[in-house]
């Protein structure tokens with residue numbers, strides 16, 4: 001017999017996107033150029049090799065700034081949400097969204113990060129987006145920074161390594177909190193703050209060749225320290241301006257299992273998990289965990305902290321913990337004989353019990369339940385799943401239909417796991433926003449053909465197409481899930 005699962009009343013169902021991947025309009029409305037606008041697609045290389053796709057040099061940036069090309073810089077066109085937002089939000093409301101996670105492109109508000117005044121046209125654009133959402137009773141959940149630092153932070157400063165970035169960012173935070181105080185209650189400061197380790201350019205505006213002779217790992221941790229301080233200050237600002245606001249951190253939930261029950265493999269898995277938790281530990285507990293400080297010490301990493309940094313971090317921790325979850329991986333002391341597959345900007349060890357997506361990410365719904373239990377037991381703060389989904393190649397048929405039953409199967413199993421974590425394991429979870437609810441440009445591979453949406457956007461990897469929107473089979477399926485608060489699963 002089918003087990004009925006229900007979700008708590010008021011559970012925030014919805015979808016998620018980020019400005020740099022969905023908006024387009026990269027030169028419109030006074031927008032400045034962001035790091036993502038200068039991220040070149042490498043369609044000719046192996047799509048699972050995230051390292052190649054995320055390496056950016058000063059020469060790459062020079063080349064990017066010298067061209068208006070949108071074919072090899074697909075984030076410049078995204079899904080053209082900038083011109084389609086009314087239609088897209090109407091479709092979200094048709095599915096019954098209660099919440100829509102989106103980001104504000106920093107370079108639309110402060111085109112160069114250090115501008116004296118914000119760009120009014122950019123502020124107006126988001127006013128319109130929020131008004132449109134509220135027209136349908138959809139609550140915005142806004143990420144302040146999702147791979148969108150203005151490129152000027154790289155050109156005139158040293159990215160987030162420069163202490164000035166804190167001041168620029170907090171001014172941006174203050175500007176948007178003030179402007180949208182009556183429109184936005186749920187905020188995230190930095191998307192996947194930990195991702196700076198794996199892609200320092202998009203997260204931290206860091207280009208390795210600009211730090212000759214320096215230990216680049218130290219550069220990354222210094223930049224991350226600045227983001228931790230900026231995040232705490234943004235949380236403070238947000239709480240002061242919007243007293244009933246809720247501010248969350250956001251981590252990439254990379255879940256590792258020991259490859260065998262050999263104690264060395266178990267220890268390896270534990271150590272790897274700790275190295276992924278250290279960032280949220282810092283943002284939730286408001287201080288660096290002892291094991292991260294030992295890592296700094298053992299690797300000769302010296303972080304420059306100014307007086308007051310630690311006090312600010314301690315005084316303004318986050319209210320809730322949000323995370324992305326797509327797949328799980330394994331860990332072992334000796335990996336030489338093990339098969340490797342792709343993961344979310346990692347190379348994962350293959351788990352013989354799991355199947356993988358077309359892009360090699362290992363599909364593991366139970367891993368989501370395990371992740372939720374771990375996070376809730378560790379932090380005792382409400383969770384919010386702000387990214388989850390299946391990147392797959394969809395086929396638009398002549399009659400305009402798209403049969404994405406594989407996506408329904410993926411989401412159904414993951415949502416069942418969420419329901420079990422809530423009902424059986426006592427986890428408190430505020431909501432679920434499926435990633436790329438409308439097709440958008442992939443972060444790691446810059447492909448449009450790696451689709452996550454309930455809504456198909458007619459545009460190929462090279463930006464060619466009508467940009468017309470089509471409902472996939474999963475559209476009606478998700479609508480029903482929301483309508484029944486999960487009991488149709």
Ligand code: BG6
Pocket residue numbers: 018021191192252324344387391435441442443444445450
């Ligand atoms: C998350 C990022 O880590 O993974 C998103 O926050 C990204 O920006 C998502 O799009 C999926 O990854 P990809 O590489 O398939 O786009």
